[in-house]
Amino acid sequence: MNDSLGFYEVSTKEKAYFAVRLIVSVVLYALIATTIVAMATEGGSTEISKAAFLIPMLVVFLLLYIVRNGLFVGLIKSFSVKLSEKQLPEIYKIVSDCSYRLGIKRTPHVYLLQAGGSLNAFSKKFFNSNYVVIYSDLLEAYYQGDKDAVEFVIAHELGHIKRNHFLKELILAPSAIIPFLAPAYHRGCELTCDNIGKFFNPKGAINGLLMLAGGKLIYRELNLEAYINQEKTDASFWRWFAEKFLSHPNLYKRLLNVYDPTMVSKFKVSASSKPYKFEPTVEREQEIDTEPDYSRYMPK
Numbered sequence: 001m002n003d004s005l006g007f008y009e010v011s012t013k014e015k016a017y018f019a020v021r022l023i024v025s026v027v028l029y030a031l032i033a034t035t036i037v038a039m040a041t042e043g044g045s046t047e048i049s050k051a052a053f054l055i056p057m058l059v060v061f062l063l064l065y066i067v068r069n070g071l072f073v074g075l076i077k078s079f080s081v082k083l084s085e086k087q088l089p090e091i092y093k094i095v096s097d098c099s100y101r102l103g104i105k106r107t108p109h110v111y112l113l114q115a116g117g118s119l120n121a122f123s124k125k126f127f128n129s130n131y132v133v134i135y136s137d138l139l140e141a142y143y144q145g146d147k148d149a150v151e152f153v154i155a156h157e158l159g160h161i162k163r164n165h166f167l168k169e170l171i172l173a174p175s176a177i178i179p180f181l182a183p184a185y186h187r188g189c190e191l192t193c194d195n196i197g198k199f200f201n202p203k204g205a206i207n208g209l210l211m212l213a214g215g216k217l218i219y220r221e222l223n224l225e226a227y228i229n230q231e232k233t234d235a236s237f238w239r240w241f242a243e244k245f246l247s248h249p250n251l252y253k254r255l256l257n258v259y260d261p262t263m264v265s266k267f268k269v270s271a272s273s274k275p276y277k278f279e280p281t282v283e284r285e286q287e288i289d290t291e292p293d294y295s296r297y298m299p300k
């Protein structure tokens with residue numbers, strides 16, 4: 001398989017904001033380096049010692065970064081179930097196959113995290129290891145028949161690894177001083193990873209994003225076109241402004257990015273798997289049918 005640009009589309013926003021962040025970062029790196037050299041060469045022994053003081057500061061920042069990320073990985077390992085050929089092998093196989101097809105050399109470590117009902121997944125890099133963490137509610141959707149949606153989400157997360165987003169973020173860190181620039185770049189990266197997810201499973205791209213919007217059961221009842229149109233029908237200044245702080249684009253924008261009317265017409269989103277019916281449980285029926293008995297609260 002061809003590398004990167006050959007089989008999926010890199011978002012123009014990712015490319016544009018990457019270029020701006022790179023220029024800003026290079027200028028800031030050059031500025032810092034020139035200041036250190038100037039202090040060391042022109043200021044005599046006192047200034048040299050000031051310049052030397054910057055080195056331990058840099059080491060402290062680096063150590064803090066390592067400890068923060070190491071703790072994060074440690075917590076993932078503490079509270080999650082590690083997937084393998086022996087643990088939920090069907091999910092591990094999706095990660096392993098997608099990784100291979102994306103040209104990721106080593107299959108990332110995959111973990112299942114019980115996150116109290118959240119529907120999400122994320123990826124992480126720490127030194128030479130990559131991690132993909134999938135929330136249990138998302139995997140519940142898989143075992144309820146929504147395989148496409150889950151494959152899309154997994155491929156999206158692998159997309160971040162493939163595109164080296166974590167390493168790039170580290171290099172581009174100085175440019176974060178420009179307000180709203182880093183989130184704008186992140187939103188572009190998300191669109192690229194949606195494109196990667198769509199490459200692996202176009203149907204899952206629609207279902208997966210709708211699922212993130214409406215939940216793993218209700219999403220089947222949503223009207224896709226009406227939700228995408230929310231971009232226009234529900235527009236406001238505050239919504240526009242709020243998005244400037246977000247690392248992810250609004251979900252209807254993400255849907256529009258992967259939306260292909262010709263493809264969508266070939267499958268009904270709500271018919272992706274067996275429809276869910278909100279049937280009341282036996283206890284609930286009894287509760288509805290029976291008049292509440294308040295007599296026990298009355299004085300005898």
Ligand SMILES: [Zn+2]
Pocket residue numbers: 156157160190193
């Ligand atoms: Zn993402």
